[in-house]
Amino acid sequence: MYPSSHYHFENLDFLAQIVKASPLATFITYFEGEIYSTPLPFILKDDTLLAHIDKQNPQASHLSQVPILLHFHLADTYISPQDYSSAQQLPTWNYIKAQVWGKAEILPPTQIVPSLIAQTTSFEGKKENTFILSEDNEKMQRYKNYITAFAVKIEKYEVRLKLSQDKNEADREKALQKMLQNANPNYRELIKNLQMQGIKV
Structure with missing residues (x-):
């Protein structure tokens, strides 16, 4: 079986932690014989992922018509046989990743601003002097017509x-x-x- 069962988990809590720790996903679509790929940040709400995309991006015109594949990457490293305690090991590569398949729905224009605020709030986290994106932010109001929330x-x-x-x-x-x-604090958490x-790690 591929991947080996001890590497493969269907656990929504694990997925949520990976998306929270490393929200920038590779957003992949296939349309009319071409593969498209864009790095986009997402947030997870229950069983739905939210994001936005520039309307000039070719994927914006077909994202609701085709299956979606998202690839989230948290951490990876090369493991040399010299890194192990025991002998007779082979080189390998360890990693933490998640893949998501789904269907996209374009959000109505009235949901663009709430979606942007929700994403910004999530990405800012709980640090000191957190930036707060307000509904009346002038620049956001100017640019919201150039993006598609989905x-x-x-x-x-x-x-x-x-x-x-x-x-x-x-x-x-x-x-x-x-x-x-080489890991960030999110990986350690x-x-x-x-x-x-x-889980044996």
Whole structure:
């Protein structure tokens, strides 16, 4: 079976954590014999992903007509055999990623501003001196007519956590430390959550 079952999770909570930690997805469509791809940030609301796209982007004209594929990437790293404690290992690449398949619905013009505010609020987080995007923001009001807000209803998703789960505890810890060397705080928080839920990482 591909991917191996110990790397493959159908857990909406894991998906939500990945989208929150790394919202910039590769937005992929196939239309009239051509593949289109754009990096777009998304937020997850229940089982729906929200985003917006420039109306001049070719994908804006067909996104509601075709299936959607989104690829979220959180973290990855090369694992050398020298990174493990035990001998006779092979090189590999560990990663945390998620793929989402769905159908897009264009939101009405009245939902553009609320959608932009919701996305900005999510991306700003809870840091000090948080920027607040208000409804009467003049620049947003000028530019809202040049974008299309849309929602992707999730039909299927896969969370892939390849974290040396097939290795012994000592090797898993070595691989985890290698990943953490270049990881952002969001990745560390996800690892903590996975460990609390009994996932061997």
